[in-house]
Amino acid sequence: MRSCAWCATDDLYVQKDFPQGLGLLIVIVGFAISTVFWYLERPIPAYVVLLASALLDMILYYRVPDVTICYRCLGQYRGVGSNLEGRFKPFDLAIGERYRQERLRAEQLRKQGASANSPPPA
Structure with missing residues (x-):
């Protein structure tokens, strides 16, 4: 073409x-869950959630045409x-x-x- x-x-x-709204929702949910863990003074689960969000983003980036x-x-x-x-x-x-x-x-x-x-x- x-x-x-x-x-x-x-x-x-x-x-x-990929719908931008869905991507934004994934980031916001990951941030919100991570913030809750930080508030509860649990940094390891907070980092795990952030890492999982980043991993999901990377997988979607390479899988979506x-x-x-x-x-x-x-x-x-x-x-x-x-x-x-x-x-x-x-x-x-x-x-x-x-x-x-x-x-x-x-x-x-x-x-x-x-x-x-x-x-x-x-």
Whole structure:
């Protein structure tokens, strides 16, 4: 794949195909349980919980496949051939912000066009 099939842009990025909310939940739960052990002055179980959380994170990182995402239309491509030869890189904030501004401007123009075509208030 060289470009997005929907909008034909060649600006795409890769990320792990894993729900960010679930990943955050794993970290928060591990931190909370570890904090309870620290409060109870039990450092060894606290470290074990932190280590287990880190181990779970590492296992998920290597087991979960990548997804290729279009910056412009946010189309997602999975499976073999979505990032041949490692062509697409991780998310770049500068490119992402450029396309976010483009989407905001298009929405603003769409709203202005809709209000220009609507009948005047009575």
